[in-house]
Amino acid sequence: MTRTLDGTEISRVMRAEMAQEVAALQAAGVTPGLSVVLVGNNPASQAYVASKTRACEALGMRGQTLTLPEDVSKDELFAVIDRLNNDASVHGILVQLPLPAHLPYKAVLEHIHPAKDVDGFHPVNAGLAFVGDPRAFVPCTPAGIMEMLRREDIPTRGKHVVIVGRSLIVSKPLASLLMAPGPDATVTLTHRHTPDLASFTRQADILIVAVGKQNLITADMVKPGVVVIDVGQNRVPDAGAPRGYRMVGDVDYDALLPIASAITPVPGGVGPMTITMLLANTIQAARQARAQQD
Ligand code: NAD
Numbered sequence: 578m579t580r581t582l583d584g585t586e587i588s589r590v591m592r593a594e595m596a597q598e599v600a601a602l603q604a605a606g607v608t609p610g611l612s613v614v615l616v617g618n619n620p621a622s623q624a625y626v627a628s629k630t631r632a633c634e635a636l637g638m639r640g641q642t643l644t645l646p647e648d649v650s651k652d653e654l655f656a657v658i659d660r661l662n663n664d665a666s667v668h669g670i671l672v673q674l675p676l677p678a679h680l681p682y683k684a685v686l687e688h689i690h691p692a693k694d695v696d697g698f699h700p701v702n703a704g705l706a707f708v709g710d711p712r713a714f715v716p717c718t719p720a721g722i723m724e725m726l727r728r729e730d731i732p733t734r735g736k737h738v739v740i741v742g743r744s745l746i747v748s749k750p751l752a753s754l755l756m757a758p759g760p761d762a763t764v765t766l767t768h769r770h771t772p773d774l775a776s777f778t779r780q781a782d783i784l785i786v787a788v789g790k791q792n793l794i795t796a797d798m799v800k801p802g803v804v805v806i807d808v809g810q811n812r813v814p815d816a817g818a819p820r821g822y823r824m825v826g827d828v829d830y831d832a833l834l835p836i837a838s839a840i841t842p843v844p845g846g847v848g849p850m851t852i853t854m855l856l857a858n859t860i861q862a863a864r865q866a867r868a869q870q871d
Contacts, residue, residue, distance in 0.1 A: 580729075580839040582806070584721070587728050588849040591857070592636060598860055599637045602867070609863035610639035611669040611695065611855070612661050616654065616680065617647035622673045629671070632852050638859060639666070647677055654680060655688050662690040668866055669695035669859035692865065695858035698746070707753055712865065714858050719751035721850030722785065722806055723760070731783070731804055731839065734761040739781035741794070741827070743768040747787040747808055774798070786827040796832040805833055805840040808847050 611633050615626045626642055633640030661670045670693045676682045691701035697714035705713035738755050742748040743766055755762040767777050775798040778784055786794055787808035809827030826843030841847055
C-alpha cells in the first residue's frame with residue numbers, strides 16, 4: 578500500500594508546535610516578525626505572499642507585506658531593505674522572486690542582512706549551511722523535505738537519493754543536507770544535460786524531482802518501492818477549476834502511485850512544508866536576535 582506523504586497534515590502538527598514557541602517568545606517580550614517585500618503586481622507572487630503573511634498571523638507572529646511599484650529603482654528597493662535591516666521588530670526579511678528584469682536579484686538578495694535572511698538565499702547562509710553550521714538559515718523547500726522525511730520515518734542512511742534539478746533554491750542545498758553526517762545518504766544530482774536520465778532515476782531509493790516539467794518522470798523511470806518527492810509546481814489549464822487552472826507536479830502521479838512505497842501529492846505535499854519552514858526560520862531568527870541581546 579503506497580503511503581501518501583501529506584505535507585498539509587505534517588505542517589498542521591508542526592505549526593501547532595511552533596505556536597507554542599511563539600507564545601513563549603511573546604511571554605519573553607518578543608513577537609517574531611516577517612516582512613515580505615513584493616515588487617509589482619504579478620498575481621502568482623501576490624498569492625504566495627498573502628499565504629506567507631497569513632500563515633505568520635495564524636501563529637501569532639507579525640506578518641507584513643511591503644508592496645513596491647513594478648518600476649521601483651534599485652536604490653529605492655535597497656533603501657526599503659536597509660530600513661528593515663535596521664528595524665529590531667523585523668526578524669525575517671523576504672524579497673519575493675521573481676523580480677522585474679531591471680533589478681539585479683542577486684545584489685538585492687545580498688543586501689538583506691544574513692541574520693534576517695529567512696529564505697536562506699544569501700551567500701553567507703548558503704556557506705554556513707554548506708559547512709553544517711547550525712546558525713545557517715536553510716532554504717525553506719530543502720529544509721521542508723528533510724523535515725518531512727524525518728517525521729515520516731523514511732530512512733536516508735546508506736540510501737541512494739537521486740535529485741533531478743540543480744537549482745540553488747532547492748536541489749544543491751538539499752544534496753548537501755542529505756549527504757551530511759546524520760542523514761548519510763549517497764546523492765546523485767542530475768540536470769538538463771544529464772544523458773539518459775532514466776538510467777539514474779531507476780537507481781533511486783528516494784527520488785526527488787525539482788524541475789518544473791509536467792510528466793517528466795514516468796512509470797518506466799523508477800524502481801518498485803521508490804520514495805517519490807515531487808517538488809514541481811506546474812499550472813495546467815482547467816476550465817472546471819475555480820481559478821481556471823490546476824497544479825500538478827513533475828511526476829506522472831497516477832502511474833507512479835502503484836509502484837512507489839511513498840509519494841508526495843501536488844498540491845498538498847512539499848508546498849505546505851515550504852511555508853512551514855519559512856515560519857520556523859523566522860522563529861529561529863527571532864530566537865537568535867534575542868540571544869544576541871542577552
Ligand atoms: P529551476 O527552475 O531553477 O531549475 C530547473 C532545473 O531543472 C535546472 O537545474 C535544470 O537543469 C533542470 N532540468 C530542466 N529540464 C530538465 C530535464 N529535462 N531533465 C533533467 N533536469 C532538467 O528550479 P527550481 O527553482 O528548483 O524549481 C523547480 C520546480 O520546483 C518548479 O516547478 C518550481 O515551481 C518548483 N518549486 C516548488 C517549491 C515548493 O514549495 N513546492 C519551491 C521551489 C520550487
